[in-house]
Amino acid sequence: MQQQAISTEQSSSLTLSAALQVISAMAVGAALLFVVGFAPMDVAHNAAHDARHSFAFPCH
């Protein structure tokens, strides 16, 4: 009986974290896209310059 209670609790906490994990993955994607494609620092711009142009990101 006690065993079952624990497993129910585990699966419900997994449901919550599934959505949270998907959101975290998308946040990592957004951060990466910003640094490579949009960050205004000269160093980031110069390193990724040709890639920014080729993905038609706004540049310069």
Next chain:
Amino acid sequence: MAFRNILLSAIVVGIFSGLLYGLFQHFQISPIIYAAEAYEVEDIVATPAAHGHSGTAGHHEHNEEAWGPKDGAERIGYTIGADIAIGIAYALFMISLMALHNLKANKPKLTMMTGAAWGIASMIIFFAAPAMFGLHPEVPGTEAATLENRQGWWSLCVALTAAGIAVLYYAPVKLKLSGPILAAIPHMMGAPMPEHHGFANTDPQAIEALSQLTTQFYLFTAVGMGIFFVLLGALSGLAVQRFVKLNA
């Protein structure tokens, strides 16, 4: 661990599609960028005090002090690295949303084929809507509006096109029409445009050459983006089908 599986899948998918696009870019797109840079004129506002070594032909820098990769292998390496990083970022979005779709939506589960269709939708979201209908792909040396305004409009356009396509696909029939309306909003606002169109270089020969380069650039980025996004979508669909399982 959904997060770990999404991240690992996205890294693999991003490496494959970014590397392929990097190679395509190296042979088809970068030569156009290099050719356009030969016509670049010194930006007087950005570099008020031009130094002696500023005339390095074909090398692009905003700021004389800032680091930039050397032309040749180093620049090519950074470009392909950046392509892969952008590939991983897009794959993270794609695989996350596909996993959510499989978990929540009352629609067929993703496969490689439906993944490729998602790839076409992503090309519309990230390339066609912002670039073909708004801020056209530009070679270096093209006059354009303030960067921050264009980046803001780009982000808005991508977000609203994505929302519009999602509404069109998932919403009940009565509400589907609001999808295209959402996607049309940024275009009714209009993309930020420069006061006068043209190139920083005013020499007639340079303008002629840059116009031709722009046409080529437009064509090859469109072809390359098509290949990139269809591959990214198909691989993401496969990854979601095989490796990413969310617990309902």
